[in-house]
Amino acid sequence: MKLTLEEPKYLKESISIISDLVNETRIKVVKEGLELVAMDPANVAMVVFKLLSSSFKEYKVEKESEIAINLNNFKQILRRANQTDVLTLELEENKLKVQMKSASTRTFSLPIIDIEEREQKVPSLNFPVSIEMDASALNEAIEDAGIVAESVSFVAETGKFMLQAEGDLNSAAIEVKSGSDTKITAKESVKSKYSVEYLKKMIQGSKLADKVKVEFNKDYPLKLTYNTVDKVMLSFILAPRVENE
Numbered sequence: 751m752k753l754t755l756e757e758p759k760y761l762k763e764s765i766s767i768i769s770d771l772v773n774e775t776r777i778k779v780v781k782e783g784l785e786l787v788a789m790d791p792a793n794v795a796m797v798v799f800k801l802l803s804s805s806f807k808e809y810k811v812e813k814e815s816e817i818a819i820n821l822n823n824f825k826q827i828l829r830r831a832n833q834t835d836v837l838t839l840e841l842e843e844n845k846l847k848v849q850m851k852s853a854s855t856r857t858f859s860l861p862i863i864d865i866e867e868r869e870q871k872v873p874s875l876n877f878p879v880s881i882e883m884d885a886s887a888l889n890e891a892i893e894d895a896g897i898v899a900e901s902v903s904f905v906a907e908t909g910k911f912m913l914q915a916e917g918d919l920n921s922a923a924i925e926v927k928s929g930s931d932t933k934i935t936a937k938e939s940v941k942s943k944y945s946v947e948y949l950k951k952m953i954q955g956s957k958l959a960d961k962v963k964v965e966f967n968k969d970y971p972l973k974l975t976y977n978t979v980d981k982v983m984l985s986f987i988l989a990p991r992v993e994n995e
Contacts, residue, residue, distance in 0.1 A: 751779055751815065753839040754808035758831040758850075760958065760982045761801055765828055767954040767984065768797050769821035774865055780814045787870045795948050796987040798872055805981040807836070817846055818865045824848075827858045873987070875973060877965035878937040879906040883926060885956035885976065888964065891924040892953050896946045898922045901991050904966050907939040911964075915946070940968050943991045952986040959984075 755761060761784075768775075768786065775788040783806075786799040803809040827848050831837055835850040846860040895902035895915035899922075905912040911926045911934050928934040955962065955976035963975040969992050975985040 751812065751839070751841050752808060752810040753779075753784075753806055755805065755837040755839075756807045757805065757981075758828070758835055758837040759833065760805055760978070761837065762828040762831055763954075763957045764799055764801065764982060764984055765821060765825050767951070767957070768799060769825045770951045770954070771795055771797055771948075771986075772821055774818065774820050774863060776816045776818045776865060776869070778814070778816050779811055781811060783809070787872055789870055794945070794989050795952070796870065796872070798983075798985045798987070800983045802980060802982065808838075815841070817841070818863050819846060819860055820863060823860055827860060830856065830858075873971075875965075875971060875987070877967055877970075877973065879940050879964075879966055880935045881906065881911050881926075881964040882933040882961060883911070883964065884931050885953070885960055885962040887926060887931070888962050888974075889953045889956055891926070892946065892949045894922050894924055896950060900946055901943050902946050902949065903941055903943045904964070904972065905939075905941045906934065906936040906966070908936055909934055911936075940966065942966050942968055942970060942972065943993070944972050944988055945991055948988050952988065955984050955986070958982055 771790045772788040778785040783800055783802040788797050831850050834852045838849040840847045844862045848858045850856045891913045895913055898917040898920040899915040903914045909928045913924045915922045926932055952974050959976040959978045965973040969990050972988045977983045
């Protein structure tokens with residue numbers, strides 16, 4: 751295989767974000783692009799990532815394969831890529847060769863590792879609530895909630911989306927109304943609670959896309975999706991925090 755990117759940003763930022771949740775994983779190299787589905791070690795969050803072949807300058811794949819790598823090590827290498835670099839990925843023996851070319855040519859090798867973990871499947875989920883909004887607005891709301899509590903409630907009703915957090919003394923409420931920048935589809939009133947710590951890692955997806963799609967249900971997983979057409983798709987599925995009454 752030989753994969754060449756003129757915009758390293760999409761791979762670089764994606765791996766950086768994913769590595770905050772997952773340490774080791776398999777990346778599938780298929781005709782449509784690079785694909786990754788992984789769970790975090792605590793089985794609380796799932797990451798689904800696709801870097802489409804259309805985002806590459808050259809995408810040469812003789813046969814579909816899987817590359818198992820340490821994401822933290824891959825992130826450290828990709829950090830060295832500048833915006834002007836042309837980035838090339840190749841498989842050589844039992845290593846992933848990463849080449850960065852601009853005024854100089856730099857080449858790194860990353861070992862392919864063995865992972866015994868079973869292949870992850872993306873669950874089929876049904877959501878009565880779907881919100882498309884500015885990613886920056888969600889970022890601000892999560893940061894606001896994080897000031898007062900470790901968890902935040904997502905609340906949706908017709909034409910309105912709210913985030914609520916309650917600490918021992920402080921509370922925060924953020925309301926987002928349907929408008930030109932926000933499209934809220936809510937078939938019913940729904941409320942569910944999620945971990946702020948995980949959400950802060952997931953909202954880094956805003957580095958890849960200006961918009962985010964938020965989907966959830968009562969005491970049900972949350973799904974956040976960041977999508978840049980013909981380039982990249984990064985989504986997260988987060989288990990709810992169900993507290994005993």
